[in-house]
Amino acid sequence: MARKLLLEHINVPGINTFDVYRQNGGYRSVEKALKTMSPDAIVEEVKTSGLRGRGGAGFPTGMKWSFLAKPEGKERYLVCNADESEPGTFKDRYLMTYIPHLLIEGMIVSSFALGAKTSYIYVRGEMMPQIRILERAIAEAKNAGFLGKNILGSGYDLELYVQPGGGAYICGEETALIESLEGKRGNPRIKPPFPAISGVWACPTVVNNVETIAAVVPIINDGGEEYAKIGIGRSTGTKLISASGNLNKPGVYEIDLGVPVEEFLYSDEYCGGIANGKRLKAVVAGGSSVPILPANLILKTVNNEARLMSYESLSDGGFQSGSMLGSGGLIAFDEDQCIVRNTWNFARFYHHESCGQCSPCREGTGWMEKVLHRLEYGHGKMSDIDLLVDVAKKIEGNTICPLGDAAAWPVASAIRHFRDEFEWHVTNPKEAME
Amino acid sequence: MLSVTEHKDINFSSDLVKQFDDIVTRYPEGKQKAGLLPILHLVQAEYGWVSPEAMDKVAAYLNIQPIEVYEVATFYTMFFLRPQGKFVLEVCRTGPCCLVGAEKIMTHIEKSLGVKEGEVTSDGKFSWRGVECLAACGMAPVLQIGPEYTFYEKLTEQSVDQLIEDLKNKI
Numbered sequence A: 001m002a003r004k005l006l007l008e009h010i011n012v013p014g015i016n017t018f019d020v021y022r023q024n025g026g027y028r029s030v031e032k033a034l035k036t037m038s039p040d041a042i043v044e045e046v047k048t049s050g051l052r053g054r055g056g057a058g059f060p061t062g063m064k065w066s067f068l069a070k071p072e073g074k075e076r077y078l079v080c081n082a083d084e085s086e087p088g089t090f091k092d093r094y095l096m097t098y099i100p101h102l103l104i105e106g107m108i109v110s111s112f113a114l115g116a117k118t119s120y121i122y123v124r125g126e127m128m129p130q131i132r133i134l135e136r137a138i139a140e141a142k143n144a145g146f147l148g149k150n151i152l153g154s155g156y157d158l159e160l161y162v163q164p165g166g167g168a169y170i171c172g173e174e175t176a177l178i179e180s181l182e183g184k185r186g187n188p189r190i191k192p193p194f195p196a197i198s199g200v201w202a203c204p205t206v207v208n209n210v211e212t213i214a215a216v217v218p219i220i221n222d223g224g225e226e227y228a229k230i231g232i233g234r235s236t237g238t239k240l241i242s243a244s245g246n247l248n249k250p251g252v253y254e255i256d257l258g259v260p261v262e263e264f265l266y267s268d269e270y271c272g273g274i275a276n277g278k279r280l281k282a283v284v285a286g287g288s289s290v291p292i293l294p295a296n297l298i299l300k301t302v303n304n305e306a307r308l309m310s311y312e313s314l315s316d317g318g319f320q321s322g323s324m325l326g327s328g329g330l331i332a333f334d335e336d337q338c339i340v341r342n343t344w345n346f347a348r349f350y351h352h353e354s355c356g357q358c359s360p361c362r363e364g365t366g367w368m369e370k371v372l373h374r375l376e377y378g379h380g381k382m383s384d385i386d387l388l389v390d391v392a393k394k395i396e397g398n399t400i401c402p403l404g405d406a407a408a409w410p411v412a413s414a415i416r417h418f419r420d421e422f423e424w425h426v427t428n429p430k431e432a433m434e
Numbered sequence B: 001m002l003s004v005t006e007h008k009d010i011n012f013s014s015d016l017v018k019q020f021d022d023i024v025t026r027y028p029e030g031k032q033k034a035g036l037l038p039i040l041h042l043v044q045a046e047y048g049w050v051s052p053e054a055m056d057k058v059a060a061y062l063n064i065q066p067i068e069v070y071e072v073a074t075f076y077t078m079f080f081l082r083p084q085g086k087f088v089l090e091v092c093r094t095g096p097c098c099l100v101g102a103e104k105i106m107t108h109i110e111k112s113l114g115v116k117e118g119e120v121t122s123d124g125k126f127s128w129r130g131v132e133c134l135a136a137c138g139m140a141p142v143l144q145i146g147p148e149y150t151f152y153e154k155l156t157e158q159s160v161d162q163l164i165e166d167l168k169n170k171i
Ligand SMILES: NC(=O)C1=CN([C@@H]2O[C@H](COP(=O)(O)OP(=O)(O)OC[C@H]3O[C@@H](n4cnc5c(N)ncnc54)[C@H](O)[C@@H]3O)[C@@H](O)[C@H]2O)C=CC1
Pocket: A053, A054, A055, A056, A057, A058, A059, A064, A067, A083, A084, A085, A086, A089, A172, A173, A174, A194, A195, A196, A207, A287, A289, A326, A327, A402, A406
């Protein structure tokens, strides 16, 4: 049984309340940090841990924190990214629902480390129940002296607020999130400058995913070195995996990074195999934005090594034969699923969610959706397949934010690995229509 | 897309304004515009949609231009720009949910309610629409109902029938 750092107490009755959470060792990291550590020492500890951003990009958290500008007379902000909208990803919602104080605790320690006096948790608007849960948890923590003025007599003041979004996938992109938090449309900004230099209200800002912030708690409690012992290579620590699709036991699992994909999919400790006794056809390993892989390539790399659930192993082989860990949203497809239909569904999603600022993304996503729709419904031509590849290529790398890439990769990878299925839709229009 | 339906001349209740006042204290001096999304959510929870009149009033409250409110309300999918049914069933229509039957659920809802996506039943009680991934893919298929966004997971045609029955009795 793998060690659990984030979900250890998730099944304790009443763990969503301050008292029970505290009785189970909650808020120890705040006491340790505020009473015995300097902000810089906390940043160092996080660097030592090797923790990488759990929102999907995997950027080293300690390094990002150390890049935070500290100009005189300017506020600094920590903003937690709880916009979770990547199809296949549902770990943050789970964590906030069942163990909200873990996020609050992490926010206090992280805000202290960064010198933020006001911090926000930006939660996607549809998560109204989670917003209520967090607001209650914040009130409880404040009541107990862990938030507000002069926390635990340390002289450190912190206010923590929950900010709702309005329903827009793009607001998970950190600069769009910042725009949205300021009360505007969620149009991404051009980076650089990174938020660490100029973020909310042009002030230095760190944006971190819910799971990243939560992981700071065990790192401070047990030390960065202990954390770094878990995992494999540069993929240190534990990771929450959201598993969905045709599985016997879909759900959120905390794994030590480095677990073999095969074990994750088939063992009873995790997903328990493919539902209804069917065979596995394909897997999207890291949320809808990452390339899809056929069963053989998700289980083994082209060098015939077992594929592991880690940043490096999942991207082994590049996009030719590999994919990405991304946000850890694993979607499993059984043998009856139609790759063309799913690709069309994802293309429709990205077209719907494009903010419309850059023409390659705005026009390209719409074009891909249209072409995939006609292929799926039996009106496609053979040349449509290469047309899709061409459009995807023209979007990739030519846009302000990575939503364009995220729209292009699923299409390009589906054609790379399942071209025969696309061709079948052209040569068998009648069956395709059914 | 702004609705042409006239909304009655509205006045925010003092209770609602008190909630607005609380929201704008969360931001630094002069940055009260950040309160726009939370305030629009409160307005929608109160009236069921955000009318042009309500948006103008919000603009006046925040001391910003009306266009700054319109452009936000039209950008985000959660804000209804015309009246909806009392209960809006929002079904996830994205990939992972479709792998386990979301499309069948939507067809079933369309048949049960007898209205197309986006339309309101003649008694004004229901409307429905497809929405994108609700971060509950492991409990698919799922739907949500505002204004509190209650979730209903692992839907079957039977559980949807039951849900609609329960909601009918609730009014
Ligand atoms: N969790 C979810 O629901 C979703 C996650 N994603 C993931 O998001 C990823 C892309 O995210 P981005 O933020 O665009 O990636 P990015 O690589 O630009 O940035 C990652 C983080 O590192 C910071 N950073 C990078 N270089 C920096 C520097 N020189 N100085 C200071 N800070 C620096 C950025 O500010 C950001 O916080 C994708 O890989 C995808 O997996 C995408 C969609 C949804």
